[in-house]
Amino acid sequence: xxxxxxxxxxxxxxxxxxxxxxxxxxxxxxxxxxxxxxxxxxxxxxxxxxxxxxxxxxxxxxxxxxxxxxxxxxxxxxxxxxxxxxxxxxxxxxxxxxxxxxxxxxxxxxxxxxxxxxxxxxxxxxxxxxxxxxxxxxxxxxxxxxxxxxxxxxxxxxxxxxxxxxxxxxxxxxxx
DNA sequence: GCAAAGATCCAG
DNA sequence: TGGATCTTTGCT
Numbered sequence: 284x285x286x287x288x289x290x291x292x293x294x295x296x297x298x299x300x301x302x303x304x305x306x307x308x309x310x311x312x313x314x315x316x317x318x319x320x321x322x323x324x325x326x327x328x329x330x331x332x333x334x335x336x337x338x339x340x341x342x343x344x345x346x347x348x349x350x351x352x353x354x355x356x357x358x359x360x361x362x363x364x365x366x367x368x369x370x371x372x373x374x375x376x377x378x379x380x381x382x383x384x385x386x387x388x389x390x391x392x393x394x395x396x397x398x399x400x401x402x403x404x405x406x407x408x409x410x411x412x413x414x415x416x417x418x419x420x421x422x423x424x425x426x427x428x429x430x431x432x433x434x435x436x437x438x439x440x441x442x443x444x445x446x447x448x449x450x451x452x453x454x455x456x457x458x459x
Numbered sequence: 460g461c462a463a464a465g466a467t468c469c470a471g
Numbered sequence: 472t473g474g475a476t477c478t479t480t481g482c483t
């Protein structure tokens with residue numbers, strides 16, 4: 284299965300009240316404090332899995348939440364994992380994306396630079412416009428524009444996007 | 460040991 | 472719009 288990452292959220296270390304790592308290392312978030320390039324998979328609301336990729340140096344607790352994927356390959360298998368037909372919502376939203384890719388909690392702490400979980404570097408044509416908005420579903424520091432998505436891609440979670448959009452926080456600026 | 464909140468999703 | 476659903480955490 285292959286998916287293109289089209290929407291992410293950044294979670295910083297101890298300075299970020301909304302981050303799981305803000306209150307220090309626990310048994311749940313310990314992999315978030317690992318070295319960059321490792322996965323942090325956790326269960327949310329008792330039923331959904333979310334995938335993060337650790338980005339900061341070891342001990343800092345910085346990670347990026349994968350919020351939405353554009354299905355590229357293995358769409359039939361992803362459909363089966365999700366038990367839905369519509370491709371448009373196949374892997375939009377953190378819980379759906381994780382489920383579509385068939386992730387399990389056992390992937391927590393594994394490297395994302397080799398199978399079974401592999402994230403490739405961005406292609407050079409990814410100089411599309413990237414938009415930022417405040418993060419979603421959190422109650423602290425939610426003014427920070429740490430959510431990123433591809434403006435020209437339809438596979439990000441639109442409903443939440445408009446629901447949470449406030450003009451003052453919306454930035455439209457190219458990134459890289 | 461208990462209570463509460465939580466980086467969500469789906470049906471109605 | 473609200474309910475499902477349950478793990479993790481923090482406090483007693």
